[in-house]
Amino acid sequence: MSTQIILTNKVEHLGDEGTTVKVADGYARNFLFPKGLAMPATDGNLKRIAAMQKKREANEAASLADAREIESRLTKQSFTINAPAGADEKLFGSVTAADIAEALAKEGIAIDRKKIVIEHPIRTCGVFDVDVKLHSTVATKVKIWVVASETTPAAQPTAVPATESPKKAKKK
Numbered sequence: 001m002s003t004q005i006i007l008t009n010k011v012e013h014l015g016d017e018g019t020t021v022k023v024a025d026g027y028a029r030n031f032l033f034p035k036g037l038a039m040p041a042t043d044g045n046l047k048r049i050a051a052m053q054k055k056r057e058a059n060e061a062a063s064l065a066d067a068r069e070i071e072s073r074l075t076k077q078s079f080t081i082n083a084p085a086g087a088d089e090k091l092f093g094s095v096t097a098a099d100i101a102e103a104l105a106k107e108g109i110a111i112d113r114k115k116i117v118i119e120h121p122i123r124t125c126g127v128f129d130v131d132v133k134l135h136s137t138v139a140t141k142v143k144i145w146v147v148a149s150e151t152t153p154a155a156q157p158t159a160v161p162a163t164e165s166p167k168k169a170k171k172k
Contacts, residue, residue: 001016004041019047020047028151067135070109074132078101078143085125095122095146100130103144113130122146 002022010016014023020041023032032038055103075152081103099114104111117131125148129141131137 001025005046007032007033007038007039009037018053020046044139045115063139064121064135067138070111070134071138071140074104074140074142077107078127079107080145080147082147083125089125091123091125091146093123095144100142100144101119104142116142142148 001024003025004020004022005028007015007017007019007021015021018155023038028038028040033040068135079100081099083095083096086092095118097113100116100118101111101113111132111134115133117133119131122128122144127147128144128146130144131139132138132142
C-alpha cells in the first residue's frame with residue numbers, strides 16, 4: 001500500500017519542501033514521520049502548508065526588496081577604512097570582511113560579514129572593489145578605500161633594554 005504525504009523538508013530522491021508525494025506506508029511511518037521530514041496529506045495539513053508557502057513567498061519578496069535597496073545605497077558611495085601601515089604602504093595585518101562590515105555599519109548599512117566576499121587578502125593601501133552577496137539573486141561590488149591611519153607605528157621598533165631576571169640575581 002502507499003500513503004500520500006507532504007514533505008516538510010527537502011528529501012533526496014523524493015522532492016522539495018511542500019511537495020505532495022506517495023510513498024510506502026512503512027517508509028512514511030518508520031522513517032519520514034519520526035524524523036519530521038513529512039506529514040500526512042490531510043486537508044488541514046494541505047491548508048497549513050499552503051499558508052506557510054504564502055508566508056515564505058512574502059518574506060522572500062521583502063528580503064529581495066531590502067537587498068535591492070541596500071544594493072542601490074552601496075553602489076552610490078565608497079567607504080574608507082583606516083589601518084595601521086608601514087612606510088611602504090603595506091598593512092600590519094590585513095583588512096578582513098569583519099572590518100568592512102564594521103565600516104559599512106558606521107554608515108548605517110548593516111550587512112553580515114559572511115555576505116562579504118574577499119577573493120585575495122587586502123594587505124596594502126589603495127582602492128579595492130569587494131563583492132557583496134546580499135541575496136541569492138542580488139550581488140554588487142563595494143568600493144573600499146584602505147588608507148594608512150594617522151597613528152601608524154614606527155617602521156622599525158625601538159629596542160627595549162633587557163632587565164636582569166630576579167631568578168638570576170646573585171644572592172649575598
